[in-house]
Amino acid sequence: MTTDCQLSVEAVSIRYGTVLAVRELSFVVRAGEMYALLGPNGSGKSSTLGAIAGNLLPAEGSIRVRGICRREKPAEYARLVGVVYQEPALYEELTARQNLELFGGLYGLRNPMLRRRIVDALNRVRLAERADERLAGFSGGMLRRINLACALLHTPAVLLLDEPTVALDPESRDALFATLARLRESGCAIVLTTHHLEEAEMWCDRVGILREGKLIAEGRPADLLRQTSDRSIIHGQLRETIPGDDADALRKSLGPTVELRISGRRLTLSAADGAGLGRALARLHERGVMLESFRTPPPRMECLFDGASDLSADNHRENSCTPA
């Protein structure tokens, strides 16, 4: 861990009853770094964010912000973290300023500093001129910006954003990331969850890719892209579905260097190189597995969890652990 490490997540597991949603997850985020947790629905991104925010208690492992653990010093820990959930958690009956006064006050800010911070935060999200209007009249995008302003008031060391760009138009999305980029320059560590891979590629310093609660890859977007382009992948459509036991047997026969994913009649096959992929295809052919069609994806980060993304909606629901 370096000295400028703001957030450290060490071997964290999160359970919902008997379901293990996140398994021994570890990563660190440094000051001035924007880190994206990527993954399909139900992969454990929001649960991880909830645990860092303090809404969920990890079953195992520890989470520290600037070395402080929430269990030991909850109030001090909370003052170091800013949270922006997907749904704007605001009082729509009140004005933007009144909402900011509440959340600033809860983090111990008092006038005149509170007043100054409110002006700064509103300027940052470009809503200063609407400070005294009730939120009931705000658009979804404006509510999200006020939501962000509330989280920035106490200048947190770590800012958490859960799916911050959902339902935002491209212009608002760019404006949000521009704001986050300025925050990053001020030394704030930013952790966000998203399944928009192009956002992560364009804006984030590092990404962690989660699949079924496990961190399957982590690094700079460019490095991960290079890794994915090193692997050879095809997506195919099977002529017939394959029973689960047969699919397991197929996987074993292909060996540890080849990854096979089957969901209904969809198939994803990935190998270390083209030759490996060719051998795997031949092995499938020998075993009577016939492809109706196939395609090769471009070398993008999607490839890292494409198999998981390709899961059917039903499978998503079955695998989803996040409570309503």
Added chain:
Amino acid sequence: MYPRLNLLVVLIRNDFRLFLADRRAALLCFLVPIVLASVFTSIFERPGRPTQSARLDLLVVAEDTDPLCAGIIDDLIATDRADVRRATRAEAEAEIAKRGSGVAVVFPVGFSAACRARDSQKPGLELLFHPASPIESQWAEGLLTELVMKKLAKQWLEPMGLAGGALLERPFDMQHHSVPERIGHPFNSASHAFAGMTLQYLLFWGMESGLVFLRERQRGIWKRLRTSPVLLRDILLARSISTATIAVVQVLVTFSFGMLFFDVRITGSFAGFVLLVLAICLLSSATGLMVAAFGETEARARNISILVILAVSMIGGLWLPAFLLPRWIQDVSLLMPVSWAMRALDGVTWQGRGLASMLPAVAMVLVFVATFLVLAAGRFYWSESRRRRGIRIC
């Protein structure tokens, strides 16, 4: 200590802002109990007015055309204790069936002749009454007995020269005193109505305050609050204080209106009244916490709370004085805090009770407040702990 106090101030100020955000709703919070209490007061008795004698609404069916019968009917019409209307039997039956009148007396053919005969066969009178009007029926029977006996006695005694006016009059005067009058505090139905409606509305206000929690949970605000440095106990404490404070204002506004326009008076201990107001305002916020702790969704919690509050208000004597309710309901009502609060409010307003005699009722209200707070806080901590551990709350 001070930072914690500051957090409480921030939360309480926010609750006041939420209350005042919808000005019309806030105004209605004060108006509704006043309107309800005024309506209840006007239905019953207005203070300071002498009670008018109630009059029996009576139908008379004269099938007997004899002058004796006509004389009795004339006496009935002349009495100031009944509003008498003539009708045929068919009209009387129809009128009673639709409850236009509760009771009718039928003078059958031959009634007068049988009276004159004075043999062992007594003359018959028929009383027709609605099943829901047994009291009117007995009232009519008493009135008829008096008038018929007077008339017949006059007829029988006149020939003997004994029919002096005084002999046939009631040999005593009846003096009417309501019991509180004797201890110097006339019953004021407005006091009861204002106390009852204030209490009922405080329960509704408590419910509304509890529903705010559920709304916050639904909107994700609760989750956001729980990531801030504020502790759960401070959130609960702040909401309790703001709810109780607004409840105090409601009580003051409602009672001030009652005092100005309906002659509501604090005839008992003023200190007792203050103590009681604080207790019932705490009861209001404790009720709110119960709604928030045990309510699942806002809509469900609202419907169940309304049902419970209306039932408790009725049984607890908030609408009608408890002594008008059946004995078993009066006994059951002792299990409800509002019943104790209502007794104490009646005591301090129109019954003129002192502080000492009110303390047991106030203590009972506070016992209920403490119980509600412990139950609600326990449930909050339990559900928060489960939520944080990712266990779904049923």
